[in-house]
Amino acid sequence: MNFYQRYILVTLAIWFGLLTLATAQERPEVIEAYRNDSYGESVLRKTGIMDGNLVRTLYINQGEVGQWPNQPSGEWPKGTGHSYLDGVCLLVGARVLVDVNGAPLFITPIETAYREHFDRDPVTGEPWGWEPVPGYLNPSGDRPAVSNDPRSWPTLWPDAVFVALDQPSANWINQAEVNGEAGVDDDRDGVIDNFTYWHGFFGRGVKNADLETYFVIDDSKDREWSRAPYNYYPIKDDSARGGLGLRVEVRGFQWSHVLAEDNIFWLYDIVNISDTTYNQSVFGFLTDVGIGGTNDSGDDNAAFDLLLDIAYGYDDDGIGTSDFGSWSPTGYQGYAYLESPGVATDGIDNDMDGIIDERRDDGIDNDGDWAPYTDLDGSGSWDSGEPLNDDLGKDGVGPFDRQYNGPDEGEADGLPTPGEPDFDRTDVDESDQIGLNSMHIYRLIDGGGGNGWPKHDDGLWQRMSSGTQDTSLQRANLHMLFASGPFLLEQNSRERFSMALLYGIDLDDLVSNKITVQQIYNADYNFSRPPLKPLVRVVPGDGKVFLYWDDIAEESRDPFLPDSIGNPKKDFEGYMIYRSTEPQFNDIKVITDSRGTAVYWKPIAQFDLVNGIKGPDPIGINGARFWRGSDSGLRRSYVDTDVVNGQRYYYAVVSYDQGDPEFGEQGLQPTECSKVITEDLNGNILNIDINCAVVTPNAPAAGYVAPEITGDMDTPLEGIGTGSIQVEIVDPALIAENQTYQVIFESEGALPNYETATYGIYTLEGDSAVPVIADIDARSFGPANPSPLVDGFVVTVNIDTALAILPQETGWLIGNSNLDMIVQQHDQFPSLSVKWPADYKIIFSDSNIDTSFNSQVPVPFRVWNLSEDRRSEFELFDNDNTGDLSIGDKITIIEFVGTAFKFTYDILYYPPFNAIPRLPEAGDEFVIRTSKPFYSGDVFQFSTKAARSDRELAKSQLDEIKVVPNPYIAGASWEPRKIFGSGRGERKIDFIHLPQQCTIRIFTMSGK
Structure with missing residues (x-):
């Protein structure tokens, strides 16, 4: 080795050593776990589709987003076929000193993966670039792992996940689903059959975004620089691993909220697991602009806004092409540069946030935004019910999360712990980011010419490390390259890089969306979280569709919006039912803003809480306002009769929250959960979210006899209540054959002061009533409050809550008397007056058959309590002092509360108007009917017959x-x-x- 070589190596060794003293690293056991993961494999490449909002694009789990000419690639709005993207790929490079035949040489490998013109093995054609690491998806599935489809997840995440998080793998097994019933949301978290928990960015099972994808790639298959004469192996004792020894954890996020529906976030955590510290490295993206569609790339314009950190493209003539022909106007597509690697050793505030040399792996809450639990009672320790805030422990999960299974390390200890929100890896501000250093817009040269394709390592390195910015180009087929660096990428270190792909009608709209994107990023990728998605079932009928769903959404809490004491707010408001003839629901997005832009979808039905939160929300967006409902009351079933047999319909039942007019400076509109039906290029359905359905109503088979329900729904089989019930078939296929049911009520309080409290639905087995579902709250009743689904039907109860005389049903039952018997509540002695929940009958005779209670006057009638089937006491007020019953007297019914007598109803024995009185004769009967709430033991009975x-x-x-x-x-x-x-x-x-x-x-x- 000559002096020059020794000088370089010694100098670099001293420099790296000093920096290592100042810089924290990933724990050795984490790096070891990452190295023990299997190498990336091209056979595990899966194409997925991100379609959680208005942006729909394919992506591949080797890092590509969009892939010309395949579709959908950057389609916006979803379902239109309007394509804006030919492809985006991740670029990571480093300058590496190698020995070539005894001479030092710097090489500049660029790791990437792309559809064309990138490095491959010259013999086998094997790609040399990023490949998916096994274990982070279901290998037998057809897509990368996505948060709303547990079928795409692995059975259990690899050990490297648990080592990195420092959590036991046993905590990630979802026992409720493992031990539960297939096809049922056993743990009530809005996902079916998730036997493990989603590996969320913010914790075990935590889903801040409406749709999230996650995969891991590495560069182990890149053999370009491990060949002679370079012979560079990133891990010296591992000759099977090529590349730079990099591992990348990739996440994509989408929010369906109207403010964030035009964006996708892409987040890259890059870990150097090699033996080498790279003193100069670069991260970046290369995009092939495709505004206007697959065959309309020759007239694209592009520019870069230095102040907003956004590169964007637009079509020169505003006309795009698709398989349906031309379309216009085309919009804008942008790339918002959000997060870049940090430098924590230069003593400079690189990101100009007022903090110098902050970093997310130093165990310090650099920006002071981590919040401990709130000690409301001043006890010095956390008590159940007190807000935990960020003090959730390593798993990032608290008592209000469905997946919470008890306290874990760091929870409620008053100190920040890795894994908790707003601290270290979950806090985007805890890095002294260097920002975007290089930006180049240049013409794409067909056939791989020039030096700007992914295979041109040296050309890309020069552009990415140059620190220069070419900020605009017009009317061309364009590449855009933007990058950060050079910066130090230490051995065993982790750096982060992120961007958002966003769309707008024009530049102003694009800039507005960039502001929203920045707000979500600044909130650590948090945004208002909609209620959980209801689990929807649909049944096609003849000219109708039956829908029903569960109530999981109604217990949702939003950690983005605290309640009055600081806990996640319980802000569910209602449901909306959407019906469309296309899976993207575009044909019903007809509610526009003041610019004429469609903003909201129009539902066919809406049910909301009776809580005074109704009408248009006061915030709005460009003049469009979310309709919050009309205090209609909640339902969990609906029968759609406005359908045509043979037509395929797409349904979604979306839950929505109240919004918050007081949030921030401008307030926050209500948020509704996403509705995702994913289809392939041929229109075949790939995935239906749990709150969506695809159904075709049709005429039944010949000979079909519909199910039947028989019974008296207006009068109880037993009891005193005067209300009624209704039984509605929701799922005809579940109606049982020859089954008898009873609806039995329970009340609170004793006669006469009681109220109906609950009811239950029972099956009649012999002489025994066996509960199917009990303790249904009867205080919320009526058509807007049906029961939960039972054996294919729901029950609605109608309760007469007020005790009152029913004048239309009160009168002469038997006989020809024309006396005007006026019945009214007793008012002569108010302190003794009480309303009594009973019907009565006055039976007349031709001789004295009873005696009044106080005056002991013999009378030719008897008062009978029909509701309790017993005689009732009464008093005769002998107004004419004749000593017997005569016209003008008053009969007052008496009941007893304990031993005290009470006057209930007065019957005025008056003559008819302008007619000769006909007095009652023996056998005549006068009936008094009253309205009454259901009392304990009141029973309705009905029977079902199955379809046949x-x-x-x-x-x-x-x-x-x-x-x-x-x-x-x-x-x-x-x-x-x-x-x-x-x-x-x-x-x-x-x-x-x-x-x-x-x-x-x-x-x-x-x-x-």
Whole structure:
């Protein structure tokens, strides 16, 4: 080794050593765990689709976002086929000193993965770049791991996750789902069959975004620089690992809130697991601008705004092309540069935030935004119910999270712990970021020419490390390259890089979206969280669709919005039901702002809490205001009868919150949960979120007999209540055969002062009533408050809450008397007056058959309590002092509360107007009816018959078999629209009224 080589190596060794003293590193056991992960494998490449808001794009779990000419690539708005992106890829490079035949040489490997013109093995064609690391997805699935589809997750995350988080793997096994029922949301977290918890950015099972994807890539397959004469191996004793020895944890985030619906965030955690400290490294992105579609890239314009840190592209003539022809106007696509690596050793406030040399791995809350628990009672320790704030412990989960399984290390200790919000790795401000250093916009040269394609390591290094900025170019097929660096990437260190892909109608709209993106980033990727998604079930019928859902959303809490004492706010407000004929729901997004831009979707039904929060929200967005409901009351089922048989419909039941007019300076609009139905390029459904459904109503098979419910719904089988019930079939397939049910009420308080409290639904098994569901709150009743679903039906109770005389039902029951018997509440002695929940009958005789209670006057009638089936006492007020019952007297019914008598109802024995009185005769009866709440033991009874097939009926309906449409000439209205690609797409005819079992034969015109 000559003097020059020794000088360089010794100098670098001293410099690196000094910096190592000043810089924290990943724990050795974490690096070891990362190294023990399997190498990245191209066979694990999966293409996913991010479609959690209005932006829809494919991505590949080797780091590409969009991929020309495949679609959807940067489609916006979702469902239009309007493409804005030909591809984006992650670039990470470093300057490395190697020995080439005894001479020192600096090489500049650039790690990436792209659709074309990047390095491959010249013999095998194997890609040399990022590849997905095994263990971070379901290897037998068809997509990378996404938060709303547990089928895409691994059975359990790799050990490296638990080592890095310093948490036991046992805490990540979701026992409620493991031990639960398949297809059921057993742990009530809005996800079905998630046997492990989502590996969220903010903790175990924590989902701050409406849609999140997560995957891990490494550069182990890059053999370009491990070949002779360079022979560079990042881990010296691992000749199977090429590249720079880098591992990248990638996350994509989408929020569906109206303010954030035009953006996707991409976050990259890059870990150097090599044996080398790279004194000069660069991170960046390369994008192939594609404004206007796959075949419209030649007239793109691009520019960079230094003040906003945003690069953007737009089409020169404002006209795009798609498989449907041209479209206009085209909008703007931008790349917001959010987070860059930090330098914590130069004594400079690189990001100009007032803090020098902050870092997210030093165990210090550099910016002071971490909040300990709130000690409301001053006891000196946390007590149940007190706000934990950020003091959640390593797992980032607190008592109000569904996945909470008890306190963990660091919880409620008053000290920041790694893994908690607003501290170290979860706090974006705890890094002295160097920002964007280089920006280049240049012409894309077809065929891989020039020096700006991913295969051009040296050319990309020069651009990325140059510190120069070429900020605009017009009317060309463009590449945009933006980067941070050079900076020091230490051995065993972690750095972060992030950007947002955003869209706008024009530049002003794009800038507005950049402001929202920046706010979400500044809040550590937090934003108003909608209520949990309800689990929706749908059943197609004949000209109708039945929908029903659970109540999980109603218990949701939003950690972004604290309640009055600081705990996550319980801010659920209601449900909206959307119905569309396309999976993106674009045809019902018709509520516009003052600029004419569609902002909100129009529901077919809406149900909200009765709490005074109603009407348009006071905040709005550009004149459009979210409709919060009309205090209608909640329902959890709906029957849609405005449908056409044979038409495919897409439904979503979205939960929404109240918003917060007092939040911040401008307030916050209500937030509704996302609705995602993912389809492939041919329109085939790939995934349906749990709050969505795809259904086609149709005529039933020949011989079909619908289920039946029989019974008296207006009068209790037993009891005194005067209300009624209604039984509504929601899922015909679940209606049981020959099953008898009872609805039994419970009340609080004794007669006469009581109120209906709860009711239950029971099956009648012999003489025993077996509870199916009990303790349903009866205080919220009526059509807006049906029961939970039971065996395919729901029960609605109608309760007469007031004790009152029913004048229309009170009068002569038997006989021809025309006396005007006026019934009223007793008012002569108010302190003795009480309303009594009973019906009465006065039975007349031709001789004295009873005696009044106080005056002991013999009378020719008896008062009978019909509700309790017993005689009632009464008093005769002998107004004419005749000593017997005569016209003008008053009969007052008496009941007893304990031993004290009370006057209830007065019956005035008055003559008719302008007529000769006809006195009652023996056997005549006068009835008094009152309205009464249900009392304990009041019972309704009804029976069900299941749907069935009737063979004789089926034979008689054979003439009703039809093929629709007939004739089939050009197409049918229900055929799905094909957004991407050429050709007609799916063609569809329907056969209706077929028998349950039959054979269909289709012939050509020639009879074949």
